[in-house]
Amino acid sequence: MDKQEPQFSKDFFKQFKNKEEFQSFFNNLFKQGVEQMLRAELDEHLGYEKHSSEGRNSGNSRNGSYKKKVKTDTLGDLALNIPRDRNSEFEPVLIPKGQRMSDKLEEAIIGMYSRGMTTSDISDQVKEIYGVDVSEGTISNVTNRITEHVKSWQNRPLEPVYFMVWMDGIVLKVKQNGKYINKCIYLVIGLKNDGLKEVLGMWMAETESASFWMSVLTDLKARGVEDILIACTDNLKGFTDAIKGVFPQTITQLCVVHQIRNSCKYVVWKDRKEFCADLKQIYGAPNRAAAEHALTTCSDKWGSKYRHAIQSWENNWDNLTSYFDFPLEIRKIMYTTNTIENLNRGIRKYTKTKIQFTDDASAQKAVFLAIMNIEKKWSMPLHNWGLVLHQYITIFENRCRI
Known part of the structure; x- marks a missing residue:
């Protein structure tokens, strides 16, 4: 037979003038119920009820109670009287020792922190929603537990093969030796053989350099990556050599969007629109031969006025045009680092309220x-x-590891 829900008369509810009075009554009722259940647990533990003669020779007895503040999901802070025994053997199942905050509340705090809220904002929000007073220090302690998750995530084993990786860095203000400086968090996104992306890790240093990227790639290899088919990067000097030094078979593609931006630095404003239109004839060409012809035309037109801009394309030509060796579907995902730039924009969105970070750990946590x-x-x-998968298998054959 199903249990029936308790029914209360209208007169019962009339005794409460407002929701605060009802909430107070309900909190007290809940508190009394929990304490009664705890006393019943102690009776079960001791093997006899209070004032029973059976307890005279039991070897253990009740020893009053102690106050304990418990944070609940819906009722906020509750100060409970927890019964105890003289032998200190009683461990309540209902309210385990060491419990201070519910898992759901911790998850809510971490969720709010991950979306860019400050500790003071979270404290106010928790008070408003849950009716629980949680100090900023407590919130910091809760979020600091994420550090262990960061370490395990950063050291987790990776796939043996990634069809493509995108590599870039994001710069944050981090406190070091008493002052705030720019630090770069290096990020790598990998494309797996199921078509899904994952962030492979993050690494922090003061500046972005090819030598540090080599250490990043070495770390990926140590965590199980045996092969990277295509790598898309910015045009940092020495980046291609760093990749070849760790994954010699990897095809490198310099980001065309980065190349266009770098070229435009040398072009005056009134010429930029026309100059960019001519560049589009290069990177938008149907094949490498047409692209080379467009570069020659562009050089003839702009070479004398913007020599450095044109030379940049000529000097990086092989790594800028790798995508012409692939079908259109693969070209679209390899000629630009937009994938990782979108990740960086997303990170900025979540960290925009944290303009500066007190240390490396707080920046990495965010x-x-x-x-x-x-x-x-x-x-x-x-x-x-x-x-796309069919094209990869056709081009790279056994390296895909399907």
């Missing part, structure tokens, strides 16, 4: 939580993945 939020949206493979 970036890690932002990444976790962003990756939740990466639940579908890349567009038209079936066709």
Whole structure:
């Protein structure tokens, strides 16, 4: 037979003048109920009820109670009287020792922190929603537990093969030796053989350099990565050599968007629109031969006025045009680092309230939580993945490890 819910008369509810009075009554009722259940637990533990003659020779007895503040999901802080025994053997199942805050509340705090809220904002929000007073220090302690998750995530084993990786860095203000300086968090996104993306890790240093990227790639290899088919990067000097030094078979593609931006630095404003239109004839060409012809035309037109801009294309030509060796579907995902730049924008969105970070750990903690939020949206493979996968298998054959 189903249990019937308790029924209360209308007169019962009339005794409360407002919701605060009802909430107070309900809190007290809940508190009394929990304490009664705890006393029943102690009776079970001791093997006899209070004032029973059976307890005279039991070897253990009740020893009053102690106050304990428990944070609940819905009722806020409750100060409970926890019964205890003389032998200190009683461990309540209902309210375990050491419990201070519910898991759901901790998850809520971490969730708010991951979305860019400050500790003071979270404290106010928790008070408003849950009716619980949580200090900023307590919130910091809760979020500091993320550090262990960051370490395990950073050291986790990786896939043996990634079809493509995008590499870039994001600069944050971090306190060091008493002053705030720019530090770069290096990020790598990998494309797996199921068409899904994942962030492979993050690494921090004061400046972005090819030598440090080599250490990043070495770390990826140590964590199980045996092969990277294609790597898309910015045009940092020495980056290509760093990749070849760790993954010699990897095809490197310099980001065309980065190249256009760098070229435009040498061009005066009134010429930029026309100059960019001519550049589009290069990177938008149907094949490498047409692109080379467009570069020659562009050089003839602008070479004398903007020599450095044109030379940059000529000097990096091989790594700028790798995508011409692939079908259109693969070209679209390899000629630009937009994938990782979108990640960086997402991280900025989640960390925009934290303009400065007190140390490396706090910066990494915030970036890690932002990444976790962003990756939740990466639940579908890349567009038209079936066709793209077929193209990869045809081009790279056994290296795909399907």
